[in-house]
Structures are given as C-alpha cells and as structure tokens.
Amino acid sequence: MKRLVCMLLCLAAFGMAEAQRLTSPDGGLSLDFHLSPDGVPVYSLRYKGKTVIGESRMGFRIAPDYEFDRGFEQTDVRFSETDSVWQPVWGQYRDIRDRHKEMCVALCQPSTGWLLNIRFRLFDDGLGFRYEFPVQKDLRNFTLKEEMTEFRLTGDHKAFWLPGDYDTNEYPTTTSRLSEVASLIDSVRTEPLAVRSFTPNLAVQTPLMLKSSDGLYINVHEAALVDYPAMQLNLDDKAFCLSAHLTPDKNGAKGFMQTGSVTPWRTVIVSDDARDILASNVILNLNEPCKLEDTSWIHPVKYVGVWWEYFTGQGSTWAYTANQDIKIGETDYSKEIPNGTHGANTAHVKEYIDFAAKHGFDAVLVEGWNEGWEANFAYVKERIYSFTKPYPDFDVEELHRYAAERGVKIIMHHETTSSVSDYERQMEDAFRFMADHGYDAVKTGYVGPIIPRSEHHDGQWMVNHYLRVVKTAARYKVMVNSHEAVRPTGLCRTYPNWIAQESARGTEFESFKGNRPDHTTILPFTRLMGGPMDYTPGIFEGDLSVYGSNKARLSTTLAKQLALYVTMHSPLQMAADLYTNYEKYPDAFQFIKDVATDWDDTYILEAEPGDYVTIARKAKGKNEWYVGGITDENAREAEIDLSFLPEGKRFQATIYADGKKADWRTAPKDYVISSRKVDGKTVLKQRLAPGGGVAVSIKEL
C-alpha cells in the first residue's frame, strides 16, 4: 500500500522533476540539482560563474546489493531561507551569523518504495548538503555498503592531503597536484605511526584543501558527524573526481542505519580569497545548537603539564615500575618497586601547580598518574589501565587540596590505548572519580588499534563512542580534549564541553623530527576547519639534544611558537615546554601568559595555505587584541593592518619578533621584543625568519 502511495506520489510529481537551482544569499554561489534520465540524483556548484563542482552523483548502495542511487523520482521540493545570529559558548567570534538558503528535495525509488530526502544549504561562503532517511514503511534498519556522493572537480588542483586511512590523522600533510597523489602516497604511508589502516584504493582524507589553477580555494569536509562513519575521499586522478568512501568496520560494513535519521552534512567551502576559508563558519552553522542546558561550567583553559618531559628524552616515564608483568586488578602496586623515573609523582606535580599558580595558568595536565602504563601494549591486551586507581606516589587527595588552595585545576588524563570496550566499562566510575576529586577537564587518548577489534578510529562505532564520552562528561560537568579521535566536524557547537581535539600531527611529532616548517600554515585550512586543536605549542627549547640522546630540533623559531597561540585557534591552550624553560625566557613567556583563549572577533589578515597565515583576534570581553603571523620555511614580510582597532584610540603594541639572525635551522631562539604605540591606521610590516613568526599583543592605553 505504501509502495502504491509512493508510486502515486511519484506520478503526481512527475511534472516537478525539472532541474532545481538554489542561489546563495549574495548570489555568488549557485547549486543545481536534477535527476538524470536514469533517476540518478545529480548536483553541481558554481562560484561567481565558475564551476566548482561539476555534475556529481549522489545516493547510496545498501547491503547486500541494493542500488539506492538511481531510479529515483522527485516527489517534492521545498525552499526556505534563514538569517539569524547565535552566540557560541566559546570561539573565534562572539556572534556568528547563519545566513543561508535551503532546498530540500524529496525522492522516491518506485522499484523499492524507498524514500530519500536531500537537503541543501547554500551560504555565501559554501555549500552543505545531507541525506535524510525519513521513517517509512518499507525501509527501516539497513546497512550501508557505500555512500555514492561525488565531488567532481574541474581540473588538476593543488591539494593539501593526508593519505586515506581508517585509523589515523597523524600523517604529515603532502602538497601536490591531484595527479601526483598516486606517485607520492606510498612514500607518505611509510610514516611510522602507532596504527595505520590504509584505504585499499587511492583516497585522501578530509578536511581536504584544494586550490585551482584559476585561483579558487575549495575545502571539502563534513559537518555534524553523528552516528555515521567518517568520510574519506576516493580520488579518480584522471577525471579529478572525488567520491565518498565511508570508513568501514573490519567486516566491511560501512554504517548501520535506522530510518528517521540523517547523514552528516557534506561541505564545500569556496572562495577566490584564501582568507575567506579560514573565516568561514559554514561548518559550525550546519551543526545543531547547543544541547547542554547549563554551560556555565565550561570555560577556556590555559594549562601547563607533566607531559613534554616524556618526549624530550630526559628519562621521565609515565610508568611507575619496570615490571611489565603487571595485571590491572591483580597487581598490588604498593608492593612494586618504583623505577625512580615516574613523572607524575606528587612532589613534581606540586612544582607544576606552583608554577601554574604563580603565572596565572588555569590548570596542570598530569599524564601517567594511573595504574597500567608499564604494560600498555596496544591491541593484545584489553584491560590495560585503571581509571580510578592512582599510582602509589600520586596522592590524588593531597594534590586536589594543594591545587584547589592555589586556584589551579588538575586535568585528568584518560589514555585508553584504544581499548575502548574496557574504557566504556570503567567510564562512569572514571568520571565519578573525577567529580569526586575536583577535576573539570579530561584529556582522552586513543593510541593504537581499537578494541573492539572489529572497529577503526574513524568508523561509526567509534564516532558514537567519542560523542558518548562527551555526553557522559557533560553529566559530570567535565570538558573533553580528545586525542587520536576522529577529526572534528563542528560538534563543539552542540556540545561545547568538547573543548578541543588533537586528531592531527601535533607538537609531539616535533620530538620525533616529524613536523615541517609549513605544517602549521596548512593545519588551519585542513584540520582546524572542523574545530579547535590542542596543538600544544610554546616549546622554547627547540634543541632536544640538551636533554640527552634525542637529536630532534623544532621546525620553528621561538617567536613562531608564540604566534601559534593566535593562529591555531583553541579555547584550550597548553604552554607545553618544561616550566624551567619558561623561567629562562620570562620576557617571551609574558606573551603566553597574556594571550587570550576566547575571542570576541577574529580578523584573517593574510593567508595562503602552505605558505603563511596572519590572524588578529580581539580577546573576549576585553579591549585587548592579539596577532599571530607565521611563515613556512621561507622568510617573508608580514603586513599587519591594524584597521580592526577601534577608531580614535591609541594602543600599546608589544611585538615578539624573530631576531635578525633568526632561522629555524640555525638560530631558533633569536627573538626580539619591542614596544610601540599603534592605532587603527597602523600597518605593521614585520619580517618573519625562515620557519619564523611574529606575535603581537595590543592593549588600550
């Protein structure tokens, strides 16, 4: 009967199956949709008259072998528009405008009676579209074999890409033409990472940043990834066509769906000015409004921590003993022999608390506080850690008291080593333990392959897990900073306690000689499109050989480390170096102490992916501005136009710049600090060294 209704609807709607066009509010973007003669949904996107996405297919394959990407008829189409302003709990802007036009196309596949809606939203700076599976009679629970969405590009664009991989986003970014990906990808994939699961075919990850030969900047990603696998992009490097490649589970199933659900939004952000990409709020706007009733407990966090010492090669260890035969729940650690190198001991943590209190930091991260680090072998072992039992030399009660007296929080650490099934078993107790001991933030970690062993980091099961952690944390008023989780898609709007993520190659790779000077000029165009990153900048001592056998040197100057606090947006910012190094450079450290972590406004002053980024931001609720400018391996002159400053007022600018000899290879610590008066007419011209940067703080006089 339902099938008949559908067919009748299809027939009734036959006259409607014309091509549909949607135009962005300012008219710059236009989206065309039609059904092909075979009933295949097809869309295309133009920007200022230029094709961005050529005619591209849409739809699904459903297991075991249903073609839900053709034979459709259009039964309805509805248009609407929105223009509203909302305020995030934290972010780059106090006010975010959501101005878009919407078109929702209702489709029916008469051969099955199945229904599918496609909803398009067109903003001035980009497109979002998603699929919707309405509740219907003949389709209910089904398994996705693949999403067939294409993004058909117009040429051999320059791409900033990571290899397609189901388990990690920690590859270095490669910059090449699309036609060069195939010849480069095998070499990139030799990168030693804790876990790698290559896509079987040629594919890259999102957010994918592209630049066309005629100067279009195009960013492809997704928004609101909920109960669905993350999307990789197959690359047809002859047709320059990208197509969705959903992360499967290890049995090959892509997604387990129930009707009455929607997919994430597929996003295409586009401009002829690279700065517009960084300024875009399309991804946040496509996410649902905040679902937490009370957000008063969510706040930006600037922190230090027992962390970098584990990477420097100086011998500090997460583990408390040398006994690798420990078994959580059986081993009595009070009877174990300490190894003498355990970093997270009470006395040492107190030093960090003292430093944090003295310099106005909110919190101290402590890794290695809990039982299990001796034998945290990824994958083979399921019960790795206790999340409620501290090591004998970590006095959780005393440290809570000591920190609270000094107005400092301790940040909890939940490294799971990807034994997620066991973490989920302990999770409620773990968060209760945190609430009982005054913690309001947790850093989670997912190093290594996932247990359950059917799952990948970026598959639907894990996507649900990460959000489950965030929701559980919210019940305990805990903020979450997830590392090695699926890359973000703007969900921090909906769950603003998801305060930051890693999900890319962070500063820790500097200790493995792993980051190139252009790395942080790319990340804002790729990883950061989905949300803030806990990049952990602020390393002043860039030559790790001072500590011991580690010969790594940072790929940046010290001044660039300061600039990252502005260019790498995050409400959670670490001063990652050993505190003793900050004590050696108190003048440079002053910038880290001063810089804000939450903003009223953001001004993208200069930007070219892979080359340079210069950003200014106004501190939230204060007449203070901070500027960060960075460059790649090439020196350049940054032009910092201060016209964003209020008219008719004078300001004091403190400029933390590369010194004359500064160079990331030879003189990274050559910096110079100067002061000058500025106003809205000032344009600072600031030389950046190779691998260098500049940081500026501006306060009202």
Added chain:
Amino acid sequence: MKRLVCMLLCLAAFGMAEAQRLTSPDGGLSLDFHLSPDGVPVYSLRYKGKTVIGESRMGFRIAPDYEFDRGFEQTDVRFSETDSVWQPVWGQYRDIRDRHKEMCVALCQPSTGWLLNIRFRLFDDGLGFRYEFPVQKDLRNFTLKEEMTEFRLTGDHKAFWLPGDYDTNEYPTTTSRLSEVASLIDSVRTEPLAVRSFTPNLAVQTPLMLKSSDGLYINVHEAALVDYPAMQLNLDDKAFCLSAHLTPDKNGAKGFMQTGSVTPWRTVIVSDDARDILASNVILNLNEPCKLEDTSWIHPVKYVGVWWEYFTGQGSTWAYTANQDIKIGETDYSKEIPNGTHGANTAHVKEYIDFAAKHGFDAVLVEGWNEGWEANFAYVKERIYSFTKPYPDFDVEELHRYAAERGVKIIMHHETTSSVSDYERQMEDAFRFMADHGYDAVKTGYVGPIIPRSEHHDGQWMVNHYLRVVKTAARYKVMVNSHEAVRPTGLCRTYPNWIAQESARGTEFESFKGNRPDHTTILPFTRLMGGPMDYTPGIFEGDLSVYGSNKARLSTTLAKQLALYVTMHSPLQMAADLYTNYEKYPDAFQFIKDVATDWDDTYILEAEPGDYVTIARKAKGKNEWYVGGITDENAREAEIDLSFLPEGKRFQATIYADGKKADWRTAPKDYVISSRKVDGKTVLKQRLAPGGGVAVSIKEL
C-alpha cells in the same frame, strides 16, 4: 641471560626427559607423557589396559608464525596427590570427593627461551590437563594462532555430536560413527537458527560423547573456561584424531594472552559403564573453589513464567506496540499505541504470581517487560533495549509489592539480542535497578550475532563477558541463568550464582517441532557435563495446535516431562507450561510441586546415551527421594533399584507413569499415577512408552 639460564636448565635436565607416567588413584587409568625426538610434547591415556587416547601432540602456534609445539626440552617434573572432600553451594551431591594424582611438567624451548608448563590431573574416572604460561622474561603478551592439542582415538567410535560452530550450541545432536560425520554435517547445518558460524573445516563441539566398539564411554570437554576461547574439535575422520580448534574472533585471532596465566583444563572422562560418565565430578573438581565470600543469598529456584505463551502461537507478544520505528532513548512509549497482545502486562503477571504463591513456586519469570522488543533486529542495531525502563503496562513497583506480599520473586529478563557492547554499558544500572526492585535472579539472552561485530558467542571476548555478568550480578546478590551463552565448563563451582545456563536445544525447540525423542537421553552425556541446564520442562499440553496455527507436537509423553525434573539436573527448574494447563492436571502437577531442586546425593541407576537414563536423587536435607526415568522413541522397561534407600525403613512411593496407550506420537497425555510402599529391597520395573518416562517421588512413612 634468561635464555642462557633456560638453556642451562634444559641441559641440566637432559637426563630427565624420559617418559613420565601418572596413574590414577585406583590404578585404572594411566597417563604417559614424553617429548618426541623433535621435542614435541606427547601424551596418551589408557583405561584398564586399553588405549583411550593414543599418542597425541600438545602445544601451540603463536601469531604470527611461532611453533610453540616443538623443540621443547623438559626442565622439571613434579608429582603430587590430593584427596579431599568439598561441599558445593548446590548440586547433585552434598559432598564431592576430589581424589587425584597430579604431574606438572616444565618445558623450555631453547630456540626462543620461552617456558611452558603442562599440568595433568588423573582421577579414577578421567583426566584433566592444562597448559600454564609462567611469567618469564622473553614472552609476555602474545596472540594464539591455535592450540595444537590432539585427542587421538583408537577407532571409528560412535559419536553424539553437534557441528563445529562459533556461535551456537542449538543444533540437534546427531548420532553416528565418526567416519559418517562428514557425510551428515551439511544437512545438520541447514537447521534454521538465529545465528550460525560454521567452522571452515570438519569439526564438532564439546562436550563430545563417544562410545568405542569395545564398550568404552569417552567424554571430551573442558573445565574452567576463563579468559580463553571455547574449544571446538577438528575431526580427522581417517586417523580418528580430534584436535583443538579454538574459537577465533572475526580477524582470525584465537586468544590474546599474557604470561602468568593458564588455559582451561582439557578433560577426558572415561569408563566402561555409561553411568560413571554421568556420575563424574571431574569437571567440577578441576574448577576453582567458590570465590564468593557470602553465598547465603544463593538458593534453588522453581519457577513459572510469562514465557511459553510466546511460543504456542496463541498470539501473546513480547512487544508492547506494533511500531517498529521506535528508538530507545527517543521514543516516548507512553504515547505509543498498545498492540493489545503484550504478555508482560501487570494484570497477567499478577495471575502468574497468584499461581506461584498458591502452588509454592519461588518465582515468576517475566519476558517482554522492557522497552525495545518491537525492533529487536539482531546485529544491525546496537541500541536495542533499555534494561531499566519497563513498558507502560508493566508496573514494576506494584508488581514488586504484590509479589513480595505473596513470598514470590520476579525473575528479571535481560535479552540482549547479542548487542553486548550496549548491554555492558547498561549493565551496572540494570543490576542496580534489579537490586532496587527486589529481583535476585536474571535470565540473560544472546540471540543472534554478537556486537562487537568482531566477536563470536564462543570466543575469548564473549567468554570474558559472560563471566563479567556473573561477577557483576554477584555484587548485587543476583543469580544468573544465561541463555545462548557459551556452554558451561563447571564454573558454577567457583561462581555458584551462575545457577544455570541454556547453551543447548531447550524445550522452546519443541514449539518449532525441533526435538527428537532421544534428545534428552543424550543431553546429560553432552551439554550437562559442564553444568546445569535451564531446559524448561513440564509441558503438559503437547499439542500446540490447540492454541492456533502452530502444528507442533511435543516429542515426549507427559510422564516423561515429569521425569525430566530429575534427569536434567538444575537447581533452577521451570514449570514451563501455561498455568491453566497445570490446573487441568492437578494430580500430575503434584510431582512438579513436590520435586526437589537441590540434592544430597544422586544415583545413576541406568544409562545409555541416546537410549535411556534413569536417575534417583535424595532431596537436600530431607528424607525424600525422586526418581526420573526416560527413554527415546523406543518403549522399554526401566529397572529402578531402590537399594539407595536407608535400610530398615519403609517409604511411600508415588509413581507417575505412562499409561497403557501412551505414546509420544498418539497419546502423550495418557498417564497413570499409583502409590505403593517400598523399601531398600524394592526394585520397581516400570514400562516406559515410546518417547515416554516415569517419575517417582518417595517419602518416608
């Protein structure tokens, strides 16, 4: 260094690498062990001079490709013996004697430095041996590729077998020669079951019952299956050699091990008298003593329940609505339209409570009480049920009050539909909910394929899950009756709140026309070797066509249904039929009301697997005895020798026998009840109809 020590030990021990022999306390069994010239561990077993197990290999393959089954040298061997008596919390015997001799062989593989111990225990009625992985320097966490244990039989024995399968024990048992398995197995595997995962090669399950041409009864199973996959048995039907085939995960990994651990015991129970197999306590004796400090809350349970009506075809449903689009956590059931057929409604459950109270039953099982049954699609859906939210028409508070007033418990039901990851998330809340509402027993269910989707019912991950449930339940003083879980291995000794399991083809298959008349004459020799079964006997109305369209008829007479309460040991026994049927046959029902569920002693009077079983038992702490005798499709005369009765006393026996016309096919309800005085010299000769049985209650005069 350790490797050197090992080698030195090996050299020092060179003279010891002679064959070792262990003899059972009564001398009837002898076990030989030696290392082959290639250093392969080899054992063999003889019974009264006859070979039971010929020379059979032992050891492991370790991933990715280590041969840990050869190249061994013997470094030590130790002998010991035990003779002690222990008392189970419940069971077939008040006192159980554990009398065995033990030999532990320490092996070293000089090429790797790895150590392995093999511990043998020889009882008068059987052998147990297990592998032990001591804590050592060069082996710590490893993945089992296979266990190489062989059981080399002496000929083409008659076997009572289930096809090797990683996910179900619900096949009917096939009786054939080993050489016939290959030609029969494909047909058996067509059995429609909720989930089937065939072994890729020819294999059968344990407990495997065998009978040799020269009259030896041999049972192969395992004891104390903890943190290890269940063992299937590969069948080489030319050499008549069985070999271990551990249940893998879906990636092919067999077990994730850490040294400082042991495998389950491999058991071979053997006798020339079939009755000795049923009387054996080898498997219980090989399990660890009770680990629960307080067992006062554990008690036998005789129960009725809202259950059989779901199978009869009369239209009662687990589901509350017809809406299959429900989503747990989103759907507001109070707004759903009831389907009018929901079984677990308050009024109907009260009828069962009234019946239970009137007839002295301990408890009422209620299935279908909780949200989610409308759309419990196995596998595609992970969040299927709430385990804390009752349907709107199931008033949990009122029923708790109503039942408690009448001295009756309600048995909780946790059907997971094998969405185990979600069950584990809810488990703590679920058991707290039970404790808060007066439940002290739960029936768990695992219908369909497992989520996490890497796992099988019988793999290591699930083995750990089942025990996790039992341990969690114990914290809440809850007894567990697990259905569709891995078959038991005597763990009810260690965790006596694991009061019963299904793990075989139970009475529910009678409603699918699925059980043959010989079924329950085999189960005591196979499934029940590991522990009690919730077989749910007591169906008086064996013709389901009386309810509607279901044409199934039971494969037993009514008298045999009574006898099963004695022959199928379980401290948890259901009177499974609709209570209205018991009201029609109050005289026969009296036996179910009377029969004990816990025992001081057990007397196996007659037994031949596949043909007949006659068992008498003394009720725990009472001078009451109950006898059950059953036969297969052939009529026979049971000889019930009452010499177990105390001397010099007289007793009243009530005999529930097949009537003269009784036959499972034509007159299943023809029964006759008689009374007579008996004493220890009485031998009852009782005719059993085809598919029939006899039940006797004996009370002191």
